[in-house]
Amino acid sequence: MLQTLVERFPQFLLKTSAYRGQDTAVIKREGLLEMAGRLRDDPGLQCDLLMDLTAVDYLKYGRSLGSAPTRSTPSPLPYYMKPKPTTEIWERAVSNETYRFDVVYHLFSSVYHHRIRLHVPVTAADPVVDSLTSLWAGANWFEREVWDLFGIRFTGHPNLRRILMYDEFQGHPLRKDYPVNKRQPLIGPTT
Template identity: 45%
Template sequence: MPTLLPELKKILEDTYGQEFIINEALKELYAFVDKNNLFSLMEKFSTIHFDFLMDVTAVDYLLQNKKPRFEVVYHLFHTKTYDRIRIKVPVTEEIPEVASVYPIWKTAYFLEREVWDLYGIKFTGHPDLRRILLYEEFVGFPLRKDYYIRDEQPLIGLREVEANPTV
């Protein structure tokens, strides 16, 4: 099937009044989207058969001093035309919340739990938002840049390891 992207770009730019960029090499449409528009936009993509949510992830721009601090990134894939869409949603540090896309793609269940686990970004509308990789006792969100990377939180008492110079 021929690519949908130029047509899609025109429709979206007329609807939302903002720029959508096409990367020809990657066959990819790319845009920053306001978080209030996110869910309706994602629903639109799913109706035109962007049926594969490849990844939901986030970026912390603390060290770059960028405002707002976080960006949630969505990667979509069209399994017939092989088109891709990358959507970035800026999220503030004060209200780290964004609408869940779980009602549209069920795979968001795990992906959003992972973003919550590591970045502490809430997905409103997610049915069971709890940690997925780390344990419930863990305090803080380790992929935030203000988390010290070697700050361990052991579940059990660890042994003291002595160096043995004779061995």
């Protein structure tokens, strides 16, 4: 699977990795629509189902205690847990400073029963990727959710509005710089 991608799209791939049967490809955002279209329509791939579409904010990745996978756990692990090996830490192909977000796509082939995950790094200054609603109608709500919670825009989306929060909400609450205790109620006190 990954070998096919490496042969066909060397110009778009930043990194590929396979871990415990999970194939992951980090790609440039210019190639997203073309790669996704080929993954869906190619007879040898036929990834016809968009299982998930989400985003990751790497603003504080590895810097705070809560998101630092390299540090040892503050409390001793219970007897049934093993310490996390360092190979499980996700190393990005790009720097977290430049590319703050990853848009993550999970594709599944109902014909071949294989899966692939696509990471698309985007910058904080220009958080825009192409919309996949032309390929999968189900991407509509996923992309609205990502826009609502992360503030990543999708060009070509027919109706890019908030889906979970209300229209009057300011900001994007799943960004790591959104204050945890900030309240924006429609009615009632603000604290």
